[in-house]
Amino acid sequence: MALELEPGTRLVVATHNPGKARELAEILENRFVLVSAGDLGLAEPDETETTFVGNALLKARAAAEASGLVALADDSGLSVAALDGSPGIYSARWAGPEKDFTMAMKKVEERLEEAAARDFSAWFTSALAVAWPGGPAVVVEGRVDGVLAFPPRGDRGFGYDPIFVPDGHDQTFGEMDPGAKDAMSHRARAFAKLKAALL
Template sequence: MSHRLLTGPKLVLATHNAGKVREVAELLAPWGFAVVSAGALGLPEPAETESSFLGNARIKALAAATASGLPALADDSGFSVAALDGAPGVHTADWAQTPDGRDYAMAMAKVERLARHAKDRRAWFSCALVLAWPDGHTEGFLGEAHGQWVWPPRGTNGFGYDPMFVPDGGAQTFGEMAPAAKHAISHRAAAFAQLSAACLPPRP
């Protein structure tokens, strides 16, 4: 299967999440793309109506590419708990939503409250990355990081549910890890490795 190559030089990150902007911009840095976020461009956030991470990422990427006239990269990611049948999953951000914004401490407490009596502590992060062009072409990639959830949360690095997730083979939560250590093994890194192999030119 052939993939479309992203030639740049400018790329829209289809997100209003500062943490995602930071992580994806760092992953893209070696290629020298000029990166601007949808939030910085004042683009609206489209309704995420799909039942999969790839489906929702595609909605966001196409909306940003169409509105900006530039290639756009969207990330849709989430935290899943085996004992909760994969929840919160695609509803990860919804679990944190309050009238005043997103409260991930509240969302993590909800996970713990619902799953505290389960013996199965398996959990995983998923990340879908979708590249879209203004002509409607898209390329999608899905990565995962498996581990277990822990309580209480530990660490102040990362964002979202990072402080309650310990990856397989590790002792620190994503919230305790240095950013470079997390990037090396994260769900976002796994998806980005696929994207870079398929759609990015050789690194300079």
Template sequence: MRRPEGCAGGGAGTVTRRIVLATHNPHKVAEFAAIVAATRPDLEVVGYDGPEPVEDGVTFAANALIKARAAAAHTGLPALADDSGICVDVLGGSPGVFSAYWAGHRKDAGANLALLLDQLSDIADPHRTAQFVSTIALVTPEGAEHVVEGIWPGRLATSASGAGGFGYDPIFLPDGQDRTAAELSPGEKNAASHRARAFAALVPLLSEV
């Protein structure tokens, strides 16, 4: 289904253009919408309701492009897609691109988190360093493509804490913080997260939208 480019008004002369986020995850849509609104209030982020493509890439960039291309083709709108995950240094960068499926193909966030904690149960704090990585692809219906990356460094806690966020947020302690990403307010997280950093790199490229 093609979505028309909307002209919505917050006031006279205000034009809102739609950009589709290639995900069925409502948490990601809400997080991206807040990040985009802070710098590009003229863009309205809408969720993707089309078929999910097979994410058979072996890098964040490959999977982000697969999703963004599919969403742009299905909707006729410029499309953003984020492929992200947590990379643990002592595990050689894993779970990485397999973060969503670390405990199996059910995409069970709780099981993923519990398995990662169990694997690191004997690892001392100095060796629990990790990074959240976000790769964002922008694809336009005309075929223009851009890929940017954001990295949020930190370390892993020994137990989960906090009710906010999603995924591995309850065990991720960003550098300079004694609170997990799940204990930060949405505003604090959206100002510092890997997605916010990737989107900041993307902003200069959004003139194509």
């Protein structure tokens, strides 16, 4: 079978994060009917893989099987060079069960201070997976590099956006117009690859 997604297809987005669901809808140019795993009351699977690609695939397959719909999952996170790539795949876990990213950003800052780090380079990675119920799956990965800035700036975006300044810019993702961020983000880069593969 040709792996293609027709515009108007109903997709389940394997996330319980409203910010991420909204951003994916915008990146997908609202060409699909999206329903989130949270809205469907689907359980969040344990992210037991060791890579973004592995976790995205795991979440997409779990959502596809539980819902009977084609599922789209994103696994993304912030990696900091001076922290050996942490928080990486544990980016959400650093925010705790309450998803408190103010606390998570503080933790990054404290770890950098403890390490007496001078290198503030960091990158965001996004792995996007699309899985068909009982069928195949496609996974792609995108990345955007930048530096960390403290204190956090801006209240747009979500997660670690207020401390990340992408290369070539002076605003954090938290300060940027959402359209400008979406044009260059790790998710946008991953989606460009997904679009080339499936649309």
